[in-house]
Amino acid sequence: MTTPALQLTVYGTPGPQGSKTRNAHGAMYESSAKVKPWREAVKSAALDALHHDDAWAALDGAVWVDVQxxxxxxxxxxxxxxxxxxxxxxxxxxxxxxxxxxxxxRSTQDALKDAGVLVDDSVVASLSASKVYVLWGDALRTPGAVIKVWRLNDLYKEPPA
Structure with a gap:
């Protein structure tokens, strides 16, 4: 199997995005206070990883994202x-x-888009994801995530094994 186009290890408490709450004035806001710090952690890890790759361009073709x-x-x-x-x-x-x-x-893909990893989260054609407890199997020792992104076209160019 080819190596991922990008592999990140992000440390921090993963925050869910999607549940909204309405305040007394009718304004909508995220229910989870963990969303913003998590998106920033993912974006920061992605920007650090891409810092040394001057040729990187946001992926606009079909990709497979794997997140644990x-x-x-x-x-x-x-x-x-x-x-x-x-x-x-x-x-x-x-x-x-x-x-x-x-x-x-949802929050992780949006952060990858904000960091310039993906043109849009709509390019994700295949997705695998899991949630595990820290120190379980190959999980991280602290809260966070391991994110891998493959270009699907690269996977299909490989000769059969």
Missing amino acids: FSLRRPKHHFGTGRNAGRLKESAPHFPTGKPDLDKLI
Whole structure:
């Protein structure tokens, strides 16, 4: 398999985008305070990665985006007292609650567009995404995400294995 056109490791708490709340004056705003810092973290990581590539142009052809979000476990997954820091047997293996995976993708793709990685998030023709807890398998050691972007045309040019 070809190497990705871009691979980023972003550190910070992934923030979902999409849920809106209306204030008393009727103005709409993001429900999650984590959206803006997350988008800035993704944008900053992308700009740092592209800083040394003078030939980079925002991708305007079909791309495949793969994202693995690493989330912090809630405190109630751990014991108390002398068992503090030990994971309860009843703790789930995978995060099935909020934030929603599709809303995490939305904020991440918008940040990639803002950073000049993608011309628009509509060029994403294939998407794979997961959310895992930190320190689970190949997850990050702290909250964040590993983002890989492939040009689909490059993948189809490869000779069969």
